Each structure stands twice: as structure tokens, then as C-alpha cells.
Amino acid sequence: MCGGSICVLAAVFALSLVFIFLRDGxxxxxxxxxxxxxxxxxxxxxxxxxxSLDPNVFFATKQKRYxxxxxxHILGCPCVMLAGPxxxxxxxxxxxxxxxxxxxxxxxRLIGPSALFFHQGKYHTQLRKLVQxxxxxxxxxxxxxxxxxxxxxxxxxxxxxxxxxxxxxxxxLSFEVGILAIFGHLENHYREKLKNNYHMVDRGYNSFPSIIxxxxxxxxxxxxRDLSKIISGIIADRKEKGIFGKNLLGHLLDSKDENxxxxxxxxxxxxxxxxxxxxxxxxASVMTWILxxxxxxxxxxxxxxxxxxxxxxxxxEGFQPLSWSQTRRMPISHRVVLEALRMASIISFTFRxxxxxxxxxxxxxPKGWKVMPLFRNMHHNPEFFSDPEKFDPSRFEVTPxxxxxxxxxxxxxxxPGNELAKLELLTLIHHVVTKFRxxxxxxxxxxxxxxxxxxxxxxxxxxxxxxx
Numbered sequence: 155m156c157g158g159s160i161c162v163l164a165a166v167f168a169l170s171l172v173f174i175f176l177r178d179g180x181x182x183x184x185x186x187x188x189x190x191x192x193x194x195x196x197x198x199x200x201x202x203x204x205x206s207l208d209p210n211v212f213f214a215t216k217q218k219r220y221x222x223x224x225x226x227h228i229l230g231c232p233c234v235m236l237a238g239p240x241x242x243x244x245x246x247x248x249x250x251x252x253x254x255x256x257x258x259x260x261x262x263r264l265i266g267p268s269a270l271f272f273h274q275g276k277y278h279t280q281l282r283k284l285v286q287x288x289x290x291x292x293x294x295x296x297x298x299x300x301x302x303x304x305x306x307x308x309x310x311x312x313x314x315x316x317x318x319x320x321x322x323x324x325x326x327l328s329f330e331v332g333i334l335a336i337f338g339h340l341e342n343h344y345r346e347k348l349k350n351n352y353h354m355v356d357r358g359y360n361s362f363p364s365i366i367x368x369x370x371x372x373x374x375x376x377x378x379r380d381l382s383k384i385i386s387g388i389i390a391d392r393k394e395k396g397i398f399g400k401n402l403l404g405h406l407l408d409s410k411d412e413n414x415x416x417x418x419x420x421x422x423x424x425x426x427x428x429x430x431x432x433x434x435x436x437x438a439s440v441m442t443w444i445l446x447x448x449x450x451x452x453x454x455x456x457x458x459x460x461x462x463x464x465x466x467x468x469x470x471e472g473f474q475p476l477s478w479s480q481t482r483r484m485p486i487s488h489r490v491v492l493e494a495l496r497m498a499s500i501i502s503f504t505f506r507x508x509x510x511x512x513x514x515x516x517x518x519x520p521k522g523w524k525v526m527p528l529f530r531n532m533h534h535n536p537e538f539f540s541d542p543e544k545f546d547p548s549r550f551e552v553t554p555x556x557x558x559x560x561x562x563x564x565x566x567x568x569x570p571g572n573e574l575a576k577l578e579l580l581t582l583i584h585h586v587v588t589k590f591r592x593x594x595x596x597x598x599x600x601x602x603x604x605x606x607x608x609x610x611x612x613x614x615x616x617x618x619x620x621x622x
Contacts, residue, residue: 189234189517191216191225199227209502209603213237213528223517229258233524234517235503237531239538239557244514245506245527246565253506253525260363260371264355264378265431266424276411281425284409286570288402289335294573295478296400297334298581302476304330305581309590312617317595320445321612324438331578332433335571336426337388338401347384351377352430359431360605378427385423402429429571436500437575439606441582443498444490446609447545448587449594454490454547459587461486466588471622476584481576487583489547491576495561497545499530500606504563532558592617 194200204212222238270281308327358374398404406422448455503526512519534542538558562569593616600610
């Protein structure tokens with residue numbers, strides 16, 4: 155009898171263990187489930203939907219249906235998209251070590267594998283310090299006069315009533331500012347060679363990555379090879395003359411790691427081209443949007459004019475140069491810049507890749523999957539920005555909630571050139587509103603993606619100089 159009871163108790167105990175195991179297993183499965191969403195067609199996933207729709211509509215529709223975390227499959231990769239500030243902080247800051255920066259290999263080949271934003275760890279830290287040092291406020295404040303000279307020369311070339319493609323002209327302008335930040339004053343023959351070859355690389359950067367002779371991507375690869383040779387020539391010239399300077403090239407040439415090793419010419423070239431890519435299209439896009447938003451909002455334009463005309467008069471009606479301290483005292487214009495960055499959201503999202511299986515809010519993000527914090531969704535979320543489709547710089551009289559506004563990213567991979575970009579934008583505003591009037595030609599609405607969002611057709615416009 156006693157032995158039978160023991161057997162029964164043993165059986166009950168064993169069954170209990172099985173039940174607990176199965177129950178815990180189910181809990182584990184529940185904890186490890188993939189986020190909701192659709193993976194689309196085999197291999198191509200939902201890439202066609204992304205590129206056939208306005209990306210804003212694609213992402214917003216997904217978020218409305220599935221919530222702030224959802225899965226999809228685009229550009230040949232399974233992805234988890236995150237549309238909330240907590241998630242952005244998780245990926246970019248608090249658990250950034252679990253997510254490495256990633257780019258398609260075709261684009262990495264054109265920029266260069268040693269560029270800092272492809273890396274983590276010691277190498278990334280070393281390079282980021284160098285880039286930040288070359289773009290610090292202490293260095294940039296000495297660039298104001300040169301940036302202003304580029305701005306005045308560019309704007310004067312638009313005068314005469316002929317129609318310009320504003321975005322294309324802004325790309326030329328931001329390229330020249332990028333050259334200043336990287337090389338300082340550069341000889342004309344080097345500048346022209348860099349410009350011609352960089353333009354070829356830029357044209358092929360977003361093309362289909364075919365290595366067939368004659369294709370844009372193939373031509374871009376050849377131009378990229380020539381860029382390395384040109385930069386090596388500049389490096390040799392600077393070393394021979396002993397000219398390093400406080401610009402990016404000077405910092406890269408003067409750098410040594412913990413073992414006393416210097417950077418190779420190829421590493422320097424990759425990082426120079428990476429900075430050019432990071433600086434040109436994004437800044438040009440924002441400058442183009444600023445001109446559109448000011449054109450479309452006359453009352454806001456009048457407030458900006460009043461602020462900038464006060465500075466203009468204090469500078470002897472423009473005969474004295476703009477100063478660094480003056481660019482720090484433009485509150486209305488600064489809010490216009492912030493609102494343009496929010497509205498346009500030039501960087502709609504950023505790519506990361508999970509380096510291990512990661513659990514977030516009960517969902518599994520598998521190792522190797524791409525992870526995309528969606529900045530645009532946060533910037534246009536009415537919970538964080540009331541009436542988000544209205545251009546309203548006054549909203550920035552109050553600081554946004556943390557991680558709801560990230561035009562320059564966040565964390566260790568945030569854009570190190572944000573101070574230079576702001577200087578460029580504020581210098582543009584100062585000169586364009588105090589010296590020019592402009593008219594947008596054709597449709598005043600519409601957006602095109604190339605791949606960054608820009609006004610339709612690059613914002614065709616005419617410019618006239620105001621009477622002195």
C-alpha cells in the first residue's frame with residue numbers, strides 16, 4: 155500500500171515536472187516570438203511596395219497596423235522596424251553594443267571599408283575622435299569667413315532670373331564646404347579632379363550594382379579608384395611640405411594608435427570620402443527644404459528677415475563679415491532649422507544589424523537581422539509634435555521629449571558634423587533673406603526621393619538680388 159502510494163506520488167511529481175517544463179517552454183516561446191508584420195514575397199519581400207509607395211505611407215501604414223515594432227523584408231534582408239523613442243534609445247544608446255552599423259556591400263565598396271561608420275570598437279573610437287576634433291566648435295568658428303565666402307559666391311551665381319535646380323546647386327555648395335572642412339584651402343587642380351570623380355561616384359552610388367562595363371555602378375567603381383589616387387597625391391604633397399593643419403586631413407595624418415601606428419593612405423581616403431558622402435546630400439537637402447518652407451510661409455519669413463536684418467545692419471549693411479558669435483544668437487532662424495530638420499526628416503531611418511539574438515519587449519530580434527529605428531515616424535507623431543504636418547518653428551521654443559527628435563541620430567554613431575551643418579544652414583539663411591528674393595517655379599508641392607527626400611524636381615526657382 156505504502157509502496158503503491160510512493161509510485162503514485164512519483165508519477166504525479168513526474169507529470170508535474172513535464173507540465174512545468176511544457177508551461178515554461180510555452181512561456182519561452184511566447185517571449186521569443188518574432189514581431190508582427192509581413193515578409194512579402196520570397197527574396198524580394200516588400201521592397202517593391204516600399205519603392206512604389208511614398209516611404210512615409212509605407213512606414214506609417216505598417217505602424218498603424220502592427221504597432222511600434224514590426225517585421226518586414228526589404229532590399230534582400232529580413233528587418234525589424236522600430237517606431238518609438240524607447241526603441242531608438244535601446245538600439246542606438248543603451249544596448250548599442252548589440253547592434254552594429256551596416257550598409258549594403260555595393261555601397262561600402264564605393265565609400266571604402268575603412269570608413270568609420272562601418273565599424274565598432276577601438277578603431278571606430280579612434281576615428282570618431284579624429285573626425286570630432288576636426289569638426290569641433292573651436293575649429294569651426296575659424297571657418298565662418300570661408301563658409302560665408304563660399305555662400306556669397308554661390309548665391310551671386312544664381313542671380314539674373316534664370317531658373318536653377320535648387321537642390322543641384324545646393325549640392326555644389328555643400329561639396330565646397332566639405333572640401334574646406336576636410337582639406338582647408340585646396341589647390342584648384344586637386345579640387346577639380348576631386349569634384350569630377352566624386353560626381354561620378356555619386357551618380358553610381360544608388361544605381362543597380364552591376365560591374366558590366368559602361369554601367370553607372372562600374373563607372374563609379376573606376377572613379378572611386380581614381381579618388382584614392384588623387385587623395386594619395388594630396389597626402390604626399392602635404393607631408394612633403396609639412397602642412398597638416400586643424401582640418402580633417404591634418405588630424406588623420408597626425409594620428410597614431412596605441413601602438414604608434416599611423417593610418418594608411420587607403421584608410422585616410424575611405425574616411426575622407428565617407429565624410430563627403432555624409433555631408434553633401436543631407437545638408438543640400440535641408441538647405442533646399444528651408445528655402446521652400448520660407449517661401450511657402452510668408453509670416454515666418456518676415457520674422458526671420460527681421461532677425462537677420464538686425465545682424466546685417468550691425469555688420470555695416472553687410473560690409474563686415476558674419477561672426478561665430480552672431481550665428482549663436484539667431485533664435486528664430488535656429489528654430490526654423492530645427493523645424494525643417496523635423497519636417498523633412500532627411501534621414502528617415504538608420505540601418506543596424508543584430509550581432510546576437512536580442513529580446514525586446516517580448517519579441518525576438520534574431521541575430522543577423524537588420525534593425526531600423528524610424529526617425530521620420532517619431533518626428534511626425536502627433537503624440538510628440540502637435541499638428542505634425544504643419545511647419546511651425548515655434549514648437550521648438552520648448553525642448554522635445556528625449557529621443558523623439560533625432561535629426562543627427564544618437565549615440566556613438568551620431569553625426570559628428572552637426573555643428574558644421576548648422577553653421578552652413580544659418581549662414582545660408584542670413585545671406586538669402588537679407589540680400590535676395592526668390593520665386594519657386596511650377597508645382598509647389600510634391601516630394602521625390604534620390605534617395606533623400608527633396609522637393610519635386612529639385613525645387614526649380616529664380617533668384618533676384620535686393621536693392622542695396
